[in-house]
Structure formats: structure tokens, C-alpha cells
Amino acid sequence: MIKKSKVEEKYVLVDNVIKTFKTNNKKKIILSNVNFQIRKGEFTCILGPSGCGKSTLLDLLAGFTKPDEGLIYVSDEVVRKPGPERGFVFQKNSLIPWQTLEQNVGYGLKLQKINSKDIEEKVTKYLKLVGLEKYRKAYPNQLSGGMQQRGSIIRALITNPKIILMDEPFGAVDAQTRSLLQEMLLKIWREFETTVVFVTHDVDEAILLADRVIIMGVNPGHIREIIPINIPRPRSLNSSFLEEFQKVKIKILNLIKEETLKLMQ
């Protein structure tokens, strides 16, 4: 019992991670001594000024790049390379152009050698979930940006991953579509009880979505503060009028302002 709760507490464990990049034979530290943990089923947002290494951190969680030092565990397994057990939603244009929407959504299952009838069934179910079943035969360039991101989300979700990693997935869609997508994502998250790590630079978005917001600092990238968001769920656009929302927003904005000023000095 104790052991299990411990696993749930440290479902994601980032342990003393250091990441450097080499430019012109000079080592530049991008992330220094990053430590945090995430509970199972938690929705975590990562916020920070541009250049703080938040996307680099997400790449490390996905396994696209490896940390120079330290280890990352997801569900007690060390992350070594990318794979379907960690679903990734990219910023934009990530549906494979030569595959139709249904081929895109079912591609992860096809790679697992699941028979085509089961794939079709599951794809239909997931397409319905985000209201895209009519567009299953469409190619990505026939879909709007918002539709593409919905397809991208269910493509990451369909392989039943342990965690979903999202890299500013709504950054490139217009404001109206964005708030619809945010509510849709919250609904999916509740239904599937998935663990989500969501990188964004939009403070409102982070507060609306997250259980906890990780604020990152600069020079070099590090964790500045982790702020729990205690706004009752289910949340919607209206939640932004709550006093608690405004309070936490001001706190976060000030922190980010401080870090952004450091970049300018």
C-alpha cells in the first residue's frame, strides 16, 4: 500500500537533470539541476519566458534528447528513447501530410501490428470524441489548424500512453478555437485520467488547465517555483473570473516578469 502510493506520487520523476548544448565548441548550459515530480493523473503546466528551456525539458521527457546528467523516470522506467508509451503533441503541422486523418490517428496502432479492423474501430471512437469522424478521409492540408491539433491529440492518446506531453499545442490557433480546444482537452483528461505535461507561454491557459504550474527561470534554465492551482474543477472559461484565478495570475505574471527582465540585462 505504501509502495503503491509512493509510485503514484513519483509517477514522473526528474532527478537532477543537466542539459547542455554545444555551440562553436562552447558548452552552453540550457538546464541546470532540474528536479521535480508529478503524481499520476496530474495536469502540470510548464511556464516561462522564451529561451528558458521549457521545450528542451519536454524533449527530454519525450526521449528525443538525452540529459547530460541525471535521469528521468516515467512510471518507474528510465526514459531512454522516444516511444508510444509517452504520447507527444507538437506545436503545429505535425499530422503526416501523406496520410489521411484516419491513417494518422491509427498510425501508432498500425506500428504495433494491431489488426486493421480493431484499428478502424478504435480510430472511429477517438475521431468521434473530438468531432472529426466526418473528416476521416481528408488529408491534413484540407483541415483547419484547430482540426489538425485535435487529430494530433487523439493520435497521441490512442496508443494508451502513460503520459501525454504537449508542446504549446494551441499556440498557433486563434483565440476562439483555443478556448474550445482547452475545454475539450480538459474533458478528455477527466475521462481518460491521463497524466499531462503541457508547455505553454500563455498564463491564462496554464492556470485554466493545470493542477500545478511549474515556473521556469533563466540563465541557465531552472525551476523557479512550483505553484499549485486550487481552482475547483470542472473548470471552464468562466473560471477566469474567480478571485483565486486573478490572484494566482498576478503572482505568476510577476515571477515571469522578473525572469524576463534578467534576460534583458
Next chain:
Amino acid sequence: MTSTNVSSKSNFYFKSYKKERLMLWELIRINSKTYTRKLISIILFFLLWEFLCWIDFNFIINFVFVPTPVEVINAFIQFINDSPWVHFKASILRVIGGFISGSILGIFVGLLIGSSKILEDFLATPLELLRPIPAVAWIPLAILMFPDAESGMYYITFVGAFYPILISTQKAVENSLSDRLMIRVGQSLGANSFQLFKDIILPSSLPGISAGLVIGMGNAWFCLVTAEIIAGRFGIGYKTWESYVISEYPPIVMGMVLIGLMGAFSSFVVLKITDSFMPWRTISKDGI
């Protein structure tokens, strides 16, 4: 209002298809003036040609020995009445043979060089040294190297088709490999190296490979004339060269026009076939 909206959404592929056809007709209608002008320009071109021959124009360029359009057409009629199919057959077989072998080898080697640094180091340099050698320069060696004239001719047509296909494939693969986003998409969905190659790299290289095939087909026709000069007793290129040797001028121009027409037509066919492998592309040139 709502119902029409829904049906229009579900039919939007048809719509876009219809729209394309409609646009084509509209284009023709709007451009009918342009087509008239183009037709007039072609007629004027032939009239000018006929006129220059008729006055025996001779200033820098000498039109005294140039056959008139009418003579060319007569030569064509005579050619058709003779026994044209041996010539067509010989040329078409050589082009197809050279093109297909050039495509297979060009795409295969291009994929290897494009995706592997080691193979590039081993293969690219000698291939690159041989590439600038024109087809004419291969003739003597081709005669010495191959058991008969026919296989020498296939070889020269092959050389013409091979290089553009090779280079286009190589560059297309390198380009696909630089697309980090698509590779990451594949990796994060669980694709291994082979699956990445098959599902991501290869399809994204198809437009480049297609361009190589179209150019390769054109080049195969260029080189055909060269090849048929070697030996051969049949073929459009042979017919053109033979007419020159026996000082019978109208068939020369006829041969040139035939080679041009068949080259353009076969390139068009290659383009259409390769396009059918890429249904995801929508190309809008002026409508941006």
C-alpha cells in the same frame, strides 16, 4: 441553413474536386483570347519559316538548305506510308529500356547515398566524376565495352536517364532527413528505423524523385539520337542522322520534331503516373 452547412461539410472533397474542374473551364473561357493569340503566333511562326526559305534568306544563318514546313509535312507523310513502326518501335524500346534501368538503379543508389554517409563517401565521388561526361563521349567506349551495338545504345540511353534520377533522389532523401518534426512524429509513435524510412522518409521524398524521373525521361530521348548514331539500322534518331548523311534534308527536321513530341509526351506520362502516387498534394500556383 444548418442542414446545408452540414451537407456541404460532408461533401467537401467532392466540392473541392468540382471546384477544380469548374476552375479549369473558367480558365479556358477567360483565357480563350490567350489561346487565340497563341494559335496565331504558331501560324505566324510557320509562315515566317516558309517565307525565309522561299526568299533563300542568307545572313549569318543560312536558310538555303533548310526544308520548308510543307516539305517536312510531305516527308512525314512519306515516312508514315513507308514502314514507320520499325523505327518507332526501336526507339521507344531503347528509351523505355534505358529509362527503366536508369530509374531502378538511380532510385536505389540515390536512396543509399542519400541516407548513409559511409555509402556516400564510397560511391559519390566516382559517380560524380563520370556524371559530366556527355553521351557523345561515351560512344567509342560503349562500342568497345558492349557485345553488340544494341546493348551499347541501351547503355547510352541509360546514362542519360540515370544521373538526374540519382541526384534528385539523393537530394530528396537528404531533404526528408532534415525534416526533424516528421522524424520525431514517427519516433514518438513507435516507428523503428525501417518503418521511419518506409512511412516517413520515402513518401516525403516522392516529389523530388518524381522530378528526377521526368527529367530523366527527357534526357533518355536526348541521348537516344546519340545512341542511334553509333550503329543501328532503325530508330527515329537513326533516321534523322541517315537523312543528313544522304543529304535528304526534310526528314531531318521531321525526326527532330518527332523526337521532341515523343519526349514531351513520355515526360508528361511519367509526371501523371508519379502524381497519382501523391494524392495528398494540392498545388495552387497562381491562387496563392
